[in-house]
Structure formats: structure tokens, C-alpha cells
Amino acid sequence: MIAKVIIFVLIIAIIYFLIIPKFKSKKPSDSGESFVECSKCDTFVELKDSTLRNGKYICKECLK
Ligand SMILES: [Zn+2]
Incomplete structure (x- = not known):
């Protein structure tokens, strides 16, 4: 028993x-990924998927 x-x-x-x-x-903080806010569409995207332009982050969609 x-x-x-x-x-x-x-x-x-x-x-x-x-x-x-x-x-x-x-x-998210445990995964090591950092998110930034796109200055054009105000969407949070991964830092690696964004581009720094004139001191502001812009996502891939807005760069098209
Ligand atoms: Zn955007």
C-alpha cells in the first residue's frame, strides 16, 4: 500500500x-528577445526584425 x-x-x-x-x-524576458515599438505603425516587433532609422525603430512592413 x-x-x-x-x-x-x-x-x-x-x-x-x-x-x-x-x-x-x-x-518574454526569459527568452532573451527584446521588442521595440515601430515609430510608424506603433506595433511591437522583435529587435532583429526592425531597422534603426533616424534614432527610431521601423518594422519590416513599414520599410516596404
Ligand atoms: Zn511599422
């Missing part, structure tokens, strides 16, 4: 350690 309780606790522990880190990694 005790073995069943141990297995049950182990399953809870495994679920806890597998699911909780996924929720924490959803934060």
Missing part, C-alpha cells in the same frame, strides 16, 4: 517539475 503512495507522489513530482518550467519560460 505504501508503494502506491510513493508512486503517486512521484507522478505528482514529475508532472510538477515538467509543467512548471514551461509556464516560467513563457515570459
Whole structure:
């Protein structure tokens, strides 16, 4: 009977350690990506997808 309780606790522990880190990694600050606001369309785009022009960031769509 005790073995069943141990297995049950182990399953809870495994679920806890597998699911909780996924929720924490959803934060943008943890992924290392930084977002900037496009000065033309006011849309937040990734820094790598934007271009710095006259001190303002412009997204790819506005550069077309
Ligand atoms: Zn834009």
C-alpha cells in the first residue's frame, strides 16, 4: 500500500517539475528577445526584425 503512495507522489513530482518550467519560460524576458515599438505603425516587433532609422525603430512592413 505504501508503494502506491510513493508512486503517486512521484507522478505528482514529475508532472510538477515538467509543467512548471514551461509556464516560467513563457515570459518574454526569459527568452532573451527584446521588442521595440515601430515609430510608424506603433506595433511591437522583435529587435532583429526592425531597422534603426533616424534614432527610431521601423518594422519590416513599414520599410516596404
Ligand atoms: Zn511599422
